[in-house]
Amino acid sequence: MIRAANLAWIDYAIMLIYFVFVLGIGYGLRRFMKTSTDFFLSGRSIPAWITGLAFISANLGAQEVIGMGASGAKYGILTAHFYWVGAIPAMVFVGLFMMPFYYGSRARSVPEYLKLRFDEKTRAVNAVSFAVMTVFSSGISMYAMGKLFKLLLGWDFSFSIWVSAIIVLAYIFLGGLTSAIYNEVLQFFLIVFGFLPLVLLGLRSVGGWDGLRDRLMAVSTGRGLEPAALTSSWTFMGHAGSNPIGVDWFTLVAGLGFVLSFGYWCTDFLVVQRAMAADSMTAARRTPLIAAFPKMFFPFLVILPGMIALAAGAGVYNKTAGQKGVQSGSVAAVQVAQVDKSGGPPASAQPPRAEGQGIIPPKEDAVTGKAEVDSNGRPVLDYDLATPMMLVHYFPAGLLGLGLTALLASFMSGMAGNVTAFNTVWTYDLYQSYMRKGASDQHYLWMGRVATIFGIGLSVAAAYVAASFNNIMDLLQLVFAFVNAPLFATFALGMFWKRSTGHGAFTGLISGTLAAAVHHGLTLPQGAVAGVKGGYFGVLTTYPSELAQTFWTAIFAWTTCFIVTIIVSSLTRPRPDDQLKGLVYSLTDKPREGDIPWYKRPVVMAVAVLILTVILNLVFS
């Protein structure tokens, strides 16, 4: 078992203060929730800087903070591709080109846009799959959190789950989307202030970025890669075998940068809802652009801890001798030893470390409790613990409380994002559309509150299911991936090709999802066995890595949906132009920006975002 950190009174005090403020915000907002629009869309009255920060914060769940730290330890700086390639371009696109239709059509949700643009069945398929997905993803992250706090602090699994569920329930029940958004802003700053000192201390202890790079060379060569493979984001992308993520540049750009990224940032109601709450069209368009600025620097906040965790125990690659392997006698290695002595409990209390594992503990078998080893006899690392171990390693009582509160905040913001998106889609797209039409607004407001309760109830149930049947959750996430992959093709055709029809969109979505399942069923990542990893229809191709398989599954799904939608649309009757005003690019007036100062214009901000992103890529190439 991993040692549990013991918390001091001050750590609990910081958590308690946070809880008081989070609940206080919900309580303070309760009297403003008069109509269903107030509750589900914040009355479309929030300034852009707030919706912008909420836009990324809702996405910054615990899975992101923990998961990106884990990927940082696994893939090094290449994890930044999930931001610079896999988020920023799509965020710019949704702000510049898609928000005019989401906001301008006055749709109250993304499925409702599909209803306005296409037809009832396209909306239904999107609304149902989205509602199910939000409940389960919130449950899965709740499970991850409960497990983590049990491991780290010895807290009871049920205790952590119920306390956070009830707090999130309370503040959304009282203050609706506004409460979720306001708290997301608070949580955003808390996450930044909780993790920034971790990065600063960590970098200082490994000798800055240069020191980190030198140390990771040894780890990199230990894995059979070029020395700089973990610290160069583009240099080794020419071939899948030469970089740690096992993906070549084309697969990365097409699969992650285009299909998956646009599919998430441009169509997921969880994030789009934040922009829809903005107080004007310009504010809605600026929302993802404002979000893009902090987003591009997040790799330093969430990925670096994982990389530092890996480097904290590593020796230094001897460049002059050109030898691969660890030079344990070098000066830097002695410094490492000193850091280890001064930080944390005495070294003797810890299990002996394998080279290249840093402070990341090996994965323990859930049944036997023994460390798992791979086919080469090396321990399999529990990468998900990279960031949490960093907190325990570098933070004394006081700051540890802040760091753990930041972790809790990230968890709650992600959960609140899911719950607010769920209650809106449930109430507007399912309840109002198929169960009870034409009721009073007060009735739907009441339904929204009820949906908040059972949405959270279902998430808690999903967390317990995840705890007892891990495989079911893997399977579900796989199905969600199939459903999500083709989405962007439908939206892109809907918004930019007025000829596309409801029948086309619907058949496109269904066949795209089927194509994803078929492709996944016919391929396998290298070294995997047929089953949940793919190959259940027989193996046609093997991909160099699981990521490569995921990206290609998405590319196949997207292309199928795109082609099928075009074919079926051409064969079916289009809607007359006058019904598509405000829903399709060519039939919608361009947003006017004449009276906005130039530096606040979406186009100017978009260009600034893209230039900065290119610079970051070049600096860390």
Next chain:
Amino acid sequence: MGLDIRLPIGGMFFIVGLLLTIYGVATSGDPAYQKSLSIDINLWWGLVMVIFGVIFLGFGIRGASKIKHGTEDSPEGQAIEAREHEASLEV
């Protein structure tokens, strides 16, 4: 909407920052700080948070007073309010 979010954010960072600063002073020189490379990180980071909190509180209070002495206090403002009321554009 009703509540200026800068006030609770500023308030929370101010209180947590102050708590960390005081705790940092009280525990200065404690061997526990070997973890944070012998830096009294509670003290310094607490101060950073206090400054951040004060800035946000400042903005929030300034924003609140702006609204309070805003539209209704001037004749033009009252006219605008009246027009908005008639056109039922009030927020």
